[in-house]
Amino acid sequence: MNRYLSVLVLLLIPFILSAENTIDTIKSKQKNDVVSVKMRLNSPMIEEDFISNITASVGGTNVFDFLASPFVRRKPTIKFKFKNLTKKDTFDVVLTHNTGKQEQQNFTIHKSRKMSKIHTSKIETKLDNNAVWKASTVDSAIKELYGVSNIKTKIIKEQICRFYSSIPIHIKSDTYYKSISIFQDANPRSAVAIFNIPKNQIIDYEIFIEMKKDGIITSVFENKDGELFKELQPVVVSGTISHLSCHGNQLINDM
Incomplete structure (x- = not known):
């Protein structure tokens, strides 16, 4: 019985981990100097709780800046491309919630389009209404x-x-x-x-x-x-x- 319970826990770990991160999954691929990114956000995108801003940067240089309203689809999938003219193999994504909370996450740039490991740090900020x-x-x-x-x-x-x-x-x-x-x-x-x-x-x-x-x-x-x-x-x-x-x-x- 304990053996089956252990197997069940191992199967649930990916779902437990994804629930803790706003970015549910993210895949990246670099060909020449172009990086293609596809990410799915674990956000209901309703007025009480939605992602209002997404930025991506490589080595401190901004390569993507997206502002959103609650009318973007629930648990949205977002695709974008950017030029990576550096030799860096990672990029940073900062998510800003409508509440002002921010999450900064670092991802590996792959040569094949596979899932990146998520490293998350959370900081608080203030978001102005527009x-x-x-x-x-x-x-x-x-x-x-x-x-x-x-x-x-x-x-x-x-x-x-x-x-x-x-x-x-x-x-x-x-x-x-x-x-x-x-x-x-x-x-x-x-x-x-x-x-x-x-x-x-x-x-x-x-x-x-x-x-x-x-x-x-x-x-x-x-x-x-x-x-x-x-x-x-x-x-x-x-x-x-x-x-x-x-x-x-x-x-x-x-x-």
Whole structure:
């Protein structure tokens, strides 16, 4: 009986350890000087408890800076890439919670895409509230962030159909932008995420967000000269009458 109990404890250890860390799993791979990262966060992403900021750095140089709202998907998976021009084989991730608590974690950069060992230290900090996250319309959120709301539309993308809790956002660009911001008009507050992009870094990000009803995702791009452009992405979600008209039964779950 004791032998079976010991085996059960050993099987539960990975789940116990993952529950203690906000980063549930993280995988990294470096090819040439480009590091690809995929991490899953153990966060409910609700107003009372969510990750509001994620930064990554190599040798003290910032390579990723992401600001989030509770409308990013529960237990989110986030993918990003960065240039590692140093010879260092580790990178640091700092997670800031909406409560102000911070976690600093160090990870190994692998040559193959495998799980990194988690080393965690916790520090306390104070987080200021920002009016951007409180804005109830897309235009007002954009104005709070950039000072203007009248922005030239770059492109209107084709409508996509998804489950409300799993709407994919994939941002990739060969053109450098200082910041890229995500907004939507289906939830009570419009701002979803902000990428502050370090110089000479790769723009290739992937997140999933939640929308409670049909709406439009607005992405705002700020170039190096401060000029603003936006893209519009119509979205139809499950549970609405209009999703039945989606072409080719596009309604899929991107879990």
